[in-house]
Amino acid sequence: MEKSSFFQDVYDVVKLIPPGRATSYGAIAHYLGTKSSARMVGWALNSSYVQDIPAHRVVNRKGVLTGKVYFGDSDRMQKLLEAEGVKIKDNQIENFDQIFWDPSKELL
């Protein structure tokens, strides 16, 4: 972990996401300084789903649970979010604008 991995930065930010909140790949990528690498953010989680990363709090810019299928069960990601008070409608987060957590603003 001492290795300066772009992934490690992603994990750290995702872990800092408070319960009941969610962020987007682009927001994390922007916080890291590279808005263009939004794909890497999601991919980072895919490569490290085995770790204690609350990846269920990370969704795409539309608030859709794009990676829910990677959790093994399609409903697993949704239930995790609902357990935190996040409303999910058709695999999409309701009031996403309200629960949206921007690391570049919250963490500063």
Next chain:
DNA sequence: GAACTGACTCAGC
């Protein structure tokens, strides 16, 4: 060591 891929995002048509 080079090519491919990948849970996204933006812009153009």
Next chain:
DNA sequence: GGCTGAGCCAGTT
């Protein structure tokens, strides 16, 4: 207004 194409970086093959 919805779909397609191109771009991004780093890990995997």
